[in-house]
Amino acid sequence: MYRIRLFSVRHARAFEWIYKRVENMMVLMDPVFAKIGYNRVEKPIALLERGVKGLLFDCQMCGQCVLSSTGMSCPMNCPKQLRNGPCGGVRPGGYCEVKPQMKCVWCQAWEGADRMRENTRIHDVLPPVDRRLQGSSSWLRVSREKAAELRESRNAGKTAVAKAFSEARKIEPATAPLVPEPKNAVDREVRKT
Amino acid sequence: MNTYLPNDDLPKHEPLEPGLISGSRLERVLKAGKFAVTAELNPPDSADPDDVYEAARPLGEVADALNATDASGANCHMSSIGICSLLTRAGYGTVYQISCRDRNRIAIQGDVLGAAAMGVRNVLCLTGDGVGAGDQPGAKPVFDFDSLSLLRTIRTMRDDGVFLSGRKIKTPPRLFLGAAENPCIEPHDWRPIRLGKKIDAGADFIQTNYVFDMPVFENFMRRVRDLGFDKRVFILVGVGPLASAKAARWMRSNVPGIHIPDSVIDRMEKAKKPAEEGKRICIELIQQIRGIEGVSGIHVMAYRREHQVSEIVLESGILKGRAVSDKARL
Known part of the structure; x- marks a missing residue:
């Protein structure tokens, strides 16, 4: 109306x-x-x-x-x-x-x-x-x-690095990542093969 | 050798000088700090290219770029992209007008690439008048984009080299992006803020609708300067000669978004030679607009009065110190 x-x-x-x-x-x-x-x-x-x-x-x-x-x-x-x-x-x-x-x-x-x-x-x-x-x-x-956004910000408090560098998490999230990393991203040996 | 490649002199994708986005003549003139002139071309109801060249000739003498309207007022004419393609080949600078009324995002993004490939370097993003205003009121209105989401989309295509879908564009279009503004109509208080929103969306230059009401326009510009927007965008102010008091009244009540104060119509009414008076009013307005801080040029819309454009621009004196012979050429 x-x-x-x-x-x-x-x-x-x-x-x-x-x-x-x-x-x-x-x-x-x-x-x-x-x-x-x-x-x-x-x-x-x-x-x-x-x-x-x-x-x-x-x-x-x-x-x-x-x-x-x-x-x-x-x-x-x-x-x-x-x-x-x-x-x-x-x-x-x-x-x-x-x-x-x-x-x-x-x-x-x-x-x-x-x-x-x-x-x-x-x-x-x-x-x-x-x-x-x-x-x-x-x-x-x-x-x-x-809710997804909130989950992320809540998780941000969970890892020590992300907690200690909370400003960095906002501007450069890659410096304090939260998402689980794939194996070849963190393991140099796996990456070579 | 591929014999199907046409051997013409379309502008090639060569490196640009630093500080330029498109390399268009309009962009160069504005960035050199000169007072720019653009003019609206009356699109022919014809399939003959000569009709386009004939319409362009009297305007090309005094304008840095010619605007090809996209079915303005929702009336059917030769397409903007067709006119721009012909005129860029003939060496004119063009402004390709895109209205959101008739085409969806798939068509528009494709046309933008096509136009850029044809040598178009300036684009004006418009919402478009409603279909009811035109000669085919039974048409389906599209309005998939609005002028701002259209601006942001073309900016994304140009700067990030992707379609809105994220798919990559091999050679992104080089375009100087324009938007429209209508400073003299409601909501007056929010028009300057809307201008700022258009700058955020990607506008490099603004072409306004007709300005006949100087006090209202000066208020608008004061607000624009206070917000610092005149430093972030080039503003070209819309002007045009009125033919008679009757024509002015008709425009005011039938063409969407046109505000003509009674004082101007009175002056037309009292004049012995209305067409001459219309021209004089236009020249006076241009001279007043020239003196307003933050204005970078004028946009002449002289529907069916194209023969007066050259006289108006030259008599107004705004081209003093600039060569006229090379105008509108790339």
């Missing part, structure tokens, strides 16, 4: 807070999801996601949700589906070039971003949409990715 969508942008800060909580919860659930199997939870979670986000943001289920970087205004509602800001055709008053009765999704996005705590995320350049992921759950994707 168009009016609920505008409401969500007006309350972008509150939704940012809620979103953070949901995300943290989803990351915590990662071991559970992994146990049940991500392929099994995909369908019900995607259905839930479609219902909730469809109501609040007119979500199109692109599968790569960027609402937190777009002021809680879904860029897939832009008739050109732009992911990186308004086009050059915005009408006076901030209305859409293609649908003149609709507020420009990206003018809304900047207003929403201005209300948010992390208000500079909208400055980052986003890649084009991967159309294969259409209809899949973005929440689960975020949960998987963040």
